[in-house]
Structure formats: C-alpha cells, structure tokens
Amino acid sequence: MLSESSSFLKGVMLGSIFCALITMLGHIRIGHGNRMHHEHHHLQAPNKEDISKISEDERMELSKSFRVYCIVLVKPKDVSLWAAVKETWTKHCDKAEFFSSENVKVFESINMETNDMWLMMRKAYKYAFDNYRDQYNWFFLARPSTFAIIENLKYFLLKKDPSQPFYLGHTIKSGDLEYVSVEGGIVLSIESMKRLNSLLSIPEKCPEQGGMIWKISEDKQLAVCLKYAGVFAENAEDSEGKDVFNTKSVGLFIKEAMTNHPNLVVEGCCSDMAVTFNGLTPNQMHVMMYGVYRLRAFGHIFNDALVFLPPNGSEND
Amino acid sequence: MASKSWLNFLTFLCGSAIGFFLCSQLFSILLGEQGDTQPNILHNDPHARHSDDNGQNHLEGQMNFNADSSQHKDENTDIAENLYQKVKVLCWVMTGPQNLEKKAKHVKATWAQRCNKVLFMSSQENKDFPAVGLKTREGRDQLYWKTIKAFQYVHDHYLEDADWFMKADDDTYVILDNLRWLLSKYNPEEPIYFGRRFKPYVKQGYMSGGAGYVLSKEALKRFVNAFKTDKCTHSSSIEDLALGRCMEIINVEAGDSRDTTGKETFHPFVPEHHLIKGYLPRTFWYWNYNYYPPVEVSLEILLLFKYFD
Numbered sequence: 001m002l003s004e005s006s007s008f009l010k011g012v013m014l015g016s017i018f019c020a021l022i023t024m025l026g027h028i029r030i031g032h033g034n035r036m037h038h039e040h041h042h043l044q045a046p047n048k049e050d051i052s053k054i055s056e057d058e059r060m061e062l063s064k065s066f067r068v069y070c071i072v073l074v075k076p077k078d079v080s081l082w083a084a085v086k087e088t089w090t091k092h093c094d095k096a097e098f099f100s101s102e103n104v105k106v107f108e109s110i111n112m113e114t115n116d117m118w119l120m121m122r123k124a125y126k127y128a129f130d131n132y133r134d135q136y137n138w139f140f141l142a143r144p145s146t147f148a149i150i151e152n153l154k155y156f157l158l159k160k161d162p163s164q165p166f167y168l169g170h171t172i173k174s175g176d177l178e179y180v181s182v183e184g185g186i187v188l189s190i191e192s193m194k195r196l197n198s199l200l201s202i203p204e205k206c207p208e209q210g211g212m213i214w215k216i217s218e219d220k221q222l223a224v225c226l227k228y229a230g231v232f233a234e235n236a237e238d239s240e241g242k243d244v245f246n247t248k249s250v251g252l253f254i255k256e257a258m259t260n261h262p263n264l265v266v267e268g269c270c271s272d273m274a275v276t277f278n279g280l281t282p283n284q285m286h287v288m289m290y291g292v293y294r295l296r297a298f299g300h301i302f303n304d305a306l307v308f309l310p311p312n313g314s315e316n317d
Numbered sequence: 318m319a320s321k322s323w324l325n326f327l328t329f330l331c332g333s334a335i336g337f338f339l340c341s342q343l344f345s346i347l348l349g350e351q352g353d354t355q356p357n358i359l360h361n362d363p364h365a366r367h368s369d370d371n372g373q374n375h376l377e378g379q380m381n382f383n384a385d386s387s388q389h390k391d392e393n394t395d396i397a398e399n400l401y402q403k404v405k406v407l408c409w410v411m412t413g414p415q416n417l418e419k420k421a422k423h424v425k426a427t428w429a430q431r432c433n434k435v436l437f438m439s440s441q442e443n444k445d446f447p448a449v450g451l452k453t454r455e456g457r458d459q460l461y462w463k464t465i466k467a468f469q470y471v472h473d474h475y476l477e478d479a480d481w482f483m484k485a486d487d488d489t490y491v492i493l494d495n496l497r498w499l500l501s502k503y504n505p506e507e508p509i510y511f512g513r514r515f516k517p518y519v520k521q522g523y524m525s526g527g528a529g530y531v532l533s534k535e536a537l538k539r540f541v542n543a544f545k546t547d548k549c550t551h552s553s554s555i556e557d558l559a560l561g562r563c564m565e566i567i568n569v570e571a572g573d574s575r576d577t578t579g580k581e582t583f584h585p586f587v588p589e590h591h592l593i594k595g596y597l598p599r600t601f602w603y604w605n606y607n608y609y610p611p612v613e614v615s616l617e618i619l620l621l622f623k624y625f626d
Contacts, residue, residue, distance in 0.1 A: 007325045011332020018333070019340035265426070283589040290592050298498040299397030 041178065043168055043234040045244065045273060046159045063308060066154045069136035070096035071124050073117065074144050076104050081144035083107070084282035088289040092150040092308075094136060099124040118218040119208060122200055125188075129197045137162035139193055142185040146278045147288050151308045153187065153275045156236060156244060162189040167226055170245040170276075171235040178233045179223030184245035185276040186219065187236075195229035196222075242271040249279040250288075397494050401433065404497040406531070407479035408432035409467050412487040413439050413455045417446050420487040431493035434478055438467040460526070460556035465544060468532075472541040476534070480505035483531040491529060499574060499582065505534040508569040513583035514608035515557075521571045522608045523561020528583040530560075536569040543567045575609060 054062065070093035074082045082098065086107075090096035100109035101120060110127060112120045121141070128139055138157060142148055160166060170184030180186045188196070199206045206225040216224075223233055236244040246253070253269045261268030270277075280288065408429060412421040421437050425446075429435040440463070442450025451466040453459050464484065471482055481500050485491055503509060510532045512524025524530040532540065540563065543549040548566055553559035564571065574582050585603070590596050597603055 004325060004328045007329040008332040011329040011334075012336035012339075013332075014329075015333035015336025015338075016340035017336075019337045019344070023341070023344045283593060286592045287588045290588060295492075297397065297492055297494040299394065299400055299494050301393040301396065303393060 041171070041232060041234040042241075043166075043236050045156050045236070045238045047239065051158065062158060063154060066138060066157060067094045067136040068138045068140055068150055068153065069094065069128055069132050070148075070150075071128055071139065071141040072096065072098045072144055073100075073120050073124060073141065074098050074104075074109065075101045075115070078144045079104065079107070080282045081285075084285040085144045085147075088285045089148050089150065093140070095132070097128075099127070118216075118221045121182075121218045121222060122206075122208070125193065125196060126200055129193045133190065133193065137190045139188045139190070140185060141182070141188075142276070143182060143278075145280060146183065146185055146276050147280050147285055148185055148276045149274065149292060152244070152273045154308070155273065156275060157187075160189070163191050164189060165192045165195060165229070165231040166234070167192050167223075167231045168234045168236045168245075170243055170247050171233045174220065177220060177223055177227075179220050180233045180245075181247050182217075182219040183247040183278040184243075185278075186222070192226065192229075192231045195231055196226060199225055199229050236275070238271045238273050240271070244271050244274055245276045246270060246274060247278045249277050249284070251284075252279065253277075397497075400494065400497040400501060401431075404481065404501050405433040405479040406481045406483055406493060406496060406500070407434045407436070407471060407475055408483045408485060408491070408493075409436040409438050409471055410485050410487055411460070411463060411467070412437050412448065414441050414443065414448075415455075416487050417443060417448060421446070421448070424485075424487055424489075428491050428493065432483070434475060436467075436471065436475075437487075438463065438470070458554045461553045461559045462551065464556050464560060465551065468537060469541050469544075472537055476537070480534055481531050482534070482537050483529060485529040486527065489527070489529050495582065496531065499576075500531065503533065503572070507533055508535045508539055508567075509533050509572045510536045510564060510569055511572040511574040511583070513581060513585055514571055514574070515561075515606040516608040517606060518558055519561045519565055519571075521565050523558055523564070524571065525583070525585045525606075526557030526560075527585040530557075530583075532569075536564070539567045539569055540564070573609075579609070581607075581609070 051059070070090055072082075072085060072090065082104075086098070098107065098109040099112050099120060100107075101112055101115045103109070103111050110124075112123045114120055114123070124141070125139070128136075138153075140148065140150075140153065157166075166187065166189040167180060168187045169180035171178050172181050196206075205228040226232070238244055250270065254265065257265045257268035277288070410421060410424055410429065412424075417437070417439065425435070425437070437446060437448040438451055439448040440451055440453045440455045440459070442448065449467075449470060451463055451470070453463050453466060467484070468482070483491070483496070499511065510524065510530055512530030513528035514522045515525055516522050540549075540560075543563055543566065544551060549563035550559070561571070576582055584591050586597075
C-alpha cells in the first residue's frame with residue numbers, strides 16, 4: 001500500500017513538473033516573438049503629393065496598367081459568403097475566379113479536388129500563373145469572408161513595380177517567420193508568382209505537407225516557400241501607419257475604438273484607404289458595397305487622384 | 318513480485334497523468350484570466366464598460382465619432398458648409414431615460430453633430446446628457462403625446478432658430494447633408510412635410526414614424542396651433558398615422574422626398590432590408606404601404622435606418 005501511494009505521488013509530481021516545463025517553454029517562445037515585433041517590414045501607401053505631381057493623362061495610363069487577378073478560395077460550406085462576394089467586390093477585380101475544394105452546383109468554380117487549404121492554395125497559384133501570367137501583373141488571394149476594395153488596392157500599388165518581388169498584406173510574426181495572414185488577403189506581384197511557381201515543384205523547399213506533428217496553416221506555408229525564393233512579407237500601411245489590410249471587421253474596429261478612444265473614434269479606428277476587412281457576414285457585404293461605392297453625402301467633394309469606373313452593367317456600384 | 322512492480326508502475330503513470338492534468342488546468346486558469354480580458358473588450362457590449370467607468374462624470378464619457386479627422390485633407394466641403402448655413406435644420410430625437418446611454422449617446426456622438434441644433438426628448442429631464450423632460454410617461458402608447466409635446470417645446474423655444482424641424486428616433490441614422498439637399502428646393506414658409514410616404518388610411522398619405530419626418534416652419538406652426546384650437550385630437554396610440562391625419566386636416570402637404578431618379582430617400586428599416594433583393598418577402602405589409610412604386614434603393618439616401626445595434 002505504502003509503496004503504491006508513494007509511486008502515485010511521485011507520478012503526480014513528475015506530471016506537474018513536466019507540464020510546468022512545457023508551459024514555461026511555450027511562454028518563452030511567445031515572449032521572444034513579442035520582443036522582435038518591431039522588426040516588421042513596413043510598406044507605405046503612395047504620398048498624395050507625389051501622385052498629384054503626375055499629369056492627369058499619365059495617371060489614367062497608370063491606373064490602367066494595373067491588372068489585378070483575384071483568387072478566392074472557397075469550400076461548399078462557404079456558399080452564402082461565396083454568393084455575396086461574387087455579387088459584390090469581386091466585380092471590381094480585372095478578373096476574379098473562385099477555386100473550390102469540390103464542385104458546387106449553380107456556382108461556377110475551378111475544382112481543386114482537395115480539401116486541404118495549402119494544396120488548394122498551391123494549385124490555385126499554379127493555375128493562375130500558368131494561365132494568366134501574361135495578362136495580369138498583380139495577384140490577390142482572399143477567403144470569402146473578406147471584403148476587398150480593389151480600387152484602394154490599386155492606389156496602394158500605384159508606385160510599386162510588379163517586376164519586383166512583392167508579397168504584402170497584414171503581416172503576423174510567428175517566431176522567426178513573418179507571414180501575411182490569409183484573412184486579410186494576400187497580394188503577390190508577378191515576379192513573386194514567378195518565383196513561387198518555380199519552387200512549387202521542389203518538394204524540399206516547398207513541401208505539400210508542411211508540419212511534422214501538426215498542420216501548419218496555409219498562409220505560413222506560403223511564407224516559408226516564398227522565403228526560399230527571397231520574397232519577404234511586408235505589412236501594408238497608410239501614411240499614418242494604420243494597417244491597410246485588416247483581419248477584423250469594421251464593426252469590431254469601431255467597438256474597440258469606442259472603448260479605447262471614445263473621443264476620437266475614427267482616429268482610433270481604421271485607415272480611410274483600407275483595402276480589406278475580414279469577418280463580414282453576407283448581409284454586411286452588401287451594406288459595405290453600398291456604403292463604399294454608392295452612398296454619398298451631398299456637398300462633399302473628394303478630389304480623388306485616380307478615377308476608376310464601375311464595371312458595365314453592374315447594379316450595385 | 319512482477320505484478321506488484323507492474324501495479325506500482327501503473328499507479329505512477331496514473332499519478333503523472335493526473336498531475337499533468339491538474340497542472341495544465343491551473344495554468345490555463347492563471348493564463349486564462351489574462352487572455353479573457355482581451356476578448357471581453359472586443360465582444361462585450363462597450364456600453365456596459367462605459368457606464369462602469371463613467372458613472373459620475375458624463376463629460377469624460379462623452380463619445381465623439383470625429384469623422385472630420387485628418388485623412389481627408391483634400392476633401393472639399395464648401396457646398397456642404399454653404400447648405401449648413403442656408404438650410405437650418407433642428408433635429409429632435411425621441412428617446413427615453415433607459416435609452417440615453419444605450420442609444421441616444423451614439424446618436425449624439427455621430428450624426429446629430431451635423432444638425433444646426435439637436436435636442437433629445439425624454440419623458441424625464443436629464444441635465445447632464447442633456448435631455449428635455451416632456452413630463453410624460455414612457456411607452457409605445459405615449460409616442461404621439463410625446464411627439465406633440467416635443468414639437469410644442471421646439472415651437473415655444475426654438476422657432477426662429479431653424480427653418481426645418483426633424484423628428485428622428487434614437488435608432489435612426491440621418492445623413493444631414495442629403496436632407497439639406499432635399500429641403501433646399503423648398504420654402505420653409507410653405508406648409509409641407511417630408512418622410513417615407515405611406516398610402517393607406519390618409520388620403521394624401523402619411524409619413525412613416527420609424528423613417529423620421531421633417532416639418533417646415535409653417536407646418537410646425539400649424540401643427541402646434543391645431544391642438545390649441547382642438548382641430549386635431551391628442552390621443553392616439555399610432556403616432557405616425559395620427560400626425561399624418563392631423564397634417565391633412567390643417568392642410569399641410571405631404572411632400573415627395575424621392576431623389577431625381579425616383580428612388581426613396583427615407584428608409585424605415587436597416588440597410589440590409591432595403592439593399593438585398595428579396596430580403597423582405599413580397600407578402601410583407603411594407604410593399605402595400607408604400608405610396609410610390611418601388612424602384613431600387615437610392616444613391617442619395619437620406620436617412621433612416623432603423624433598428625441598428
């Protein structure tokens with residue numbers, strides 16, 4: 001009896017020590033990450049003054065030179081978001097295609113024939129590159145829970161050369177790896193697409209099965225792959241340092257701003273030239289579409305540096 | 318012998334598993350406390366936090382949406398500013414003591430700042446908010462009585478301070494710039510009022526209470542007079558209908574508030590209901606009430622989006 005109880009007690013002690021060790025280790029890793037937070041790569045939006053120096057005609061030419069191809073990765077369970085996204089912001093992409101894990105009736109999509117998000121992403125990027133490398137110079141990937149304002153994306157990219165390896169969005173740092181969160185949308189220039197595609201066929205650098213013990217999310221895997229090709233993630237910000245790609249919804253931002261900056265809710269909230277918000281419901285997407293593109297306060301004139309016209313026959317722009 | 322050491326080993330394993338489990342629970346509780354406060358700020362009703370912090374000092378708890386912040390440096394608001402001076406709108410917001418912190422506060426922080434003058438009408442006076450006390454009871458059946466008393470108060474104290482007098486609820490959003498654009502085409506000395514026109518029950522139609530309505534100065538004068546001279550009845554449980562009937566009696570015209578393309582500008586529901594095709598079923602009462610035939614939602618919408626959070 002005594003020996004049993006003592007071995008039980010020994011077991012308890014060992015178990016708790018083991019658990020404590022693991023938690024401590026976990027904490028130290030997180031702590032490390034936080035400390036290195038300021039080593040983000042930041043990428044800024046173009047300056048208003050710089051843009052106004054460019055002549056009107058040149059600006060038109062410039063705005064036409066951006067061809068954005070949108071990749072939306074969907075699964076059958078996303079059907080209601082898929083429908084909303086299809087009817088709203090994706091109409092503003094120069095071309096938008098939906099890549100689905102399997103064929104869904106009524107909704108046109110390109111079948112990736114896999115349920116794994118990383119595999120879907122790889123296949124989608126390969127498909128896009130193989131088919132459209134000559135026609136588009138920027139590739140934007142998003143989930144259907146994201147709402148994107150493509151015109152603001154084009155404005156952000158205005159003075160950026162697509163033949164340079166750009167990989168931008170809302171970045172997160174995980175240990176040593178800085179990656180663009182898929183929830184805020186991922187932007188790749190054609191040069192990055194080229195490099196990515198050359199690596200996709202090399203399993204040592206860009207494996208199809210990332211993590212050993214548990215699965216690594218697809219956005220992290222993408223970052224690892226791109227790193228091998230010398231492409232690094234950059235966090236997109238406006239002239240005031242606010243994130244332009246957002247993983248939260250407007251509602252959430254405003255709620256936080258109401259508690260943190262009750263006197264200056266707008267200041268504490270989000271960028272005026274935000275490109276993406278995530279976590280919207282299908283209904284909210286329609287309201288966003290209306291609010292962003294149609295609702296106007298009479299008598300307020302915004303001297304926009306660039307003009308983008310709505311697509312032909314679109315009812316909600 | 319062997320079985321005893323086996324048993325020992327088993328109890329050891331058991332012990333270590335239990336130890337591990339207990340320890341992890343303990344840690345998750347300790348860490349969980351830190352982790353939980355963060356989502357609390359995000360998901361909890363922010364109003365609750367406000368009333369916790371700012372029980373006494375309302376000034377500090379004041380919220381300001383501050384939409385005129387620096388990013389729109391190149392925004393030209395001359396026309397809007399001009400209209401602000403030319404078309405003076407007094408807004409009064411129908412609210413109650415229990416809604417001051419929950420709803421009226423947000424109206425005050427956002428669109429109400431764009432009225433030339435705003436008043437919050439409640440059954441009881443609140444000097445801090447500030448809210449006018451109409452000395453009535455609260456409740457849906459009191460709405461018409463509150464409306465009458467509110468318009469009376471406005472007439473007695475602020476008649477010369479504005480040209481147009483708008484009534485809105487505390488769950489309504491009004492885009493004042495667009496309202497002024499609509500009203501700029503009319504003379505406030507004319508007896509006319511605007512809102513979302515409904516056709517049943519009143520020959521010239523009446524304005525939906527939820528969508529908000531705005532009276533010209535002449536209309537306000539006549540309305541207040543109508544009660545002094547008993548032309549209109551005081552009691553009714555249906556505020557908008559009663560007001561509409563009264564307006565007809567005193568010859569105040571029910572105006573057409575649609576934009577230049579024939580689309581409605583006053584909306585009794587939240588945007589989703591109006592924007593998404595088929596959201597409101599064809600059998601819904603709303604479709605039969607609209608005075609004008611339905612066209613798609615307006616580009617120059619004015620207001621009213623009810624039932625917001």
